[in-house]
Amino acid sequence: NAGVTQTPKFQVLKTGQSMTLQCAQDMNHEYMSWYRQDPGMGLRLIHYSVGAGITDQGEVPNGYNVSRSTTEDFPLRLLSAAPSQTSVYFCASRPRGKPNNEQFFGPGTRLTVL
Amino acid sequence: GENVEQHPSTLSVQEGDSAVIKCTYSDSASNYFPWYKQELGKRPQLIIDIRSNVGEKKDQRIAVTLNKTAKHFSLHITETQPEDSAVYFCAASSSGSARQLTFGSGTQLTVLP
Numbered sequence: 549n550a551g552v553t554q555t556p557k558f559q560v561l562k563t564g565q566s567m568t569l570q571c572a573q574d575m576n577h578e579y580m581s582w583y584r585q586d587p588g589m590g591l592r593l594i595h596y597s598v599g600a601g602i603t604d605q606g607e608v609p610n611g612y613n614v615s616r617s618t619t620e621d622f623p624l625r626l627l628s629a630a631p632s633q634t635s636v637y638f639c640a641s642r643p644r645g646k647p648n649n650e651q652f653f654g655p656g657t658r659l660t661v662l
Numbered sequence: 663g664e665n666v667e668q669h670p671s672t673l674s675v676q677e678g679d680s681a682v683i684k685c686t687y688s689d690s691a692s693n694y695f696p697w698y699k700q701e702l703g704k705r706p707q708l709i710i711d712i713r714s715n716v717g718e719k720k721d722q723r724i725a726v727t728l729n730k731t732a733k734h735f736s737l738h739i740t741e742t743q744p745e746d747s748a749v750y751f752c753a754a755s756s757s758g759s760a761r762q763l764t765f766g767s768g769t770q771l772t773v774l775p
Contacts, residue, residue: 581762581763590668590765591706591765638705649694650696651708651763655704
């Protein structure tokens with residue numbers, strides 16, 4: 549299993565540009581999430597999904613959209629990039645039920661907005 | 663919603679000493695408390711977790727304790743080694759519909775040789 553994969557690893561955008569961060573998992577996990585990581589602020593939840601066709605907002609959703617058309621894929625769209633969105637973005641997945649609730653993270657995407 | 667506070671933000675210990683990181687949570691419905699380790703430039707990885715029906719859990723040099731009454735939980739690392747140097751995150755989640763994890767702000771642990 550590849551686990552959770554993310555592309556690209558690095559990206560530089562200009563203010564106002566849009567782009568999509570890709571995330572895929574091959575573990576058949578129902579739950580998928582997007583986090584951003586900024587220095588001293590831990591991991592903050594942007595959007596999450598509990599299954600195909602179901603998404604919801606997390607703590608910091610403004611400026612981002614998501615969709616979940618399949619169990620495997622959960623792309624994150626930046627609509628109009630702003631310097632405040634410079635961050636490291638992690639996608640994660642976890643299974644719905646017990647006993648193993650471990651959440652697996654992707655390798656991350658480092659985004660810089662100029 | 664849930665709020666998780668983590669202390670200290672930085673911690674330096676001598677190799678072989680113990681390290682303790684503490685977290686508090688606000689939502690009494692939270693029942694799952696994982697700890698993640700993140701090495702520089704890498705993804706967070708689960709090192710240990712505990713559920714609310716257990717007071718303590720150990721895995722070799724790592725242990726986690728949970729006090730549901732006080733709503734706090736702690737990570738204990740004994741006999742620290744240089745490879746334990748990393749950022750450690752605590753998290754909490756409830757058994758609600760989404761069971762999303764709320765993370766603490768992280769602790770940079772440095773083990774000095």
